[in-house]
Amino acid sequence: MRGTATGVANRITTTSGSAERIPLGDQSVDATICLQAWHWVEPEQATNECDRVLKQNGMMGMAWHTWDRTSSWVQALAAIVEPDGTPADQTLSVPGEFVERGAFERKEFPFNHELTVxxxxxxxxxxxxxxxxxxxxxxxxxxxxxxxKAESLHTGLVRFPHITATFRLKQPVRGVVG
Incomplete structure (x- = not known):
């Protein structure tokens, strides 16, 4: 049946590779997406691979999760685990390799990760x-x-607020794929 999970699953193909060596043909994909992982790649090689596999005017997307530091208990958590102060917020902009690629649209999605202590x-x-x-x-x-101290008396869970910051290449620079 079209539209069912099984129907979608039948259209998915998987292959092994890495951001630095994407096992796909030149200009073969409509989009590349990297979620919470760009810090693990070699940026120059991965950027070149994204450019190589993306079709003309292909879409590039990235996202990172970060703590919602407006919560007082998250501020207390940060004080415990970050004795040298808050690290730079990687969710404010795309990595430097992408700055000259065009205009990125940024959108935030708040969510709560609920955990036992x-x-x-x-x-x-x-x-x-x-x-x-x-x-x-x-x-x-x-x-x-x-x-x-932070766990709910009703559920016994700690609500750990996060924000997912997403970036989508909105308008590629002419002559640059991505």
């Missing part, structure tokens, strides 16, 4: 800026204490 502690233990600290166990204990 134990899930919050497990999540925090996976953050490299926590996992690599010499006082890791002390930091995780502080996060557990904070989570217990």
């Amino acid at each position: 134990e899930q919050l502690v497990q999540l925090a233990s996976s953050w490299s800026f926590v996992a690599q600290r010499s006082d890791r166990n002390v930091v995780l204990a502080k996060i557990r204490d904070l989570g217990e």
Whole structure:
């Protein structure tokens, strides 16, 4: 049946590759999208690959999740895990490699990640800026204490507000694919 999950799944093809070596032909895709991962790629090679595989006037999209720091408990969490202050916000603009490619449209989508206190502690233990600290166990204990204070009496869950910032290439610069 057209439009069902099965129908869509039958039209999807997967292949292994990387941002630096996309196993697709030149000008073969309508869009490239990178979600929460650009910091893992070699930017110059990945940018060249996006340019190579995108069709003329193809769409480029990127997105990052970040904490919603307007929440007082998120500010308290940040004070625990970011002793040197808040890191640069990568959600404010596209990576430098894309600045001259054209106008990007930016849109934010707020969402709440709801976790048990134990899930919050497990999540925090996976953050490299926590996992690599010499006082890791002390930091995780502080996060557990904070989570217990922030958890809902009704659900037992901690509401961890986030914002997903998305970018879409709105108007490519003439002569540049993407």
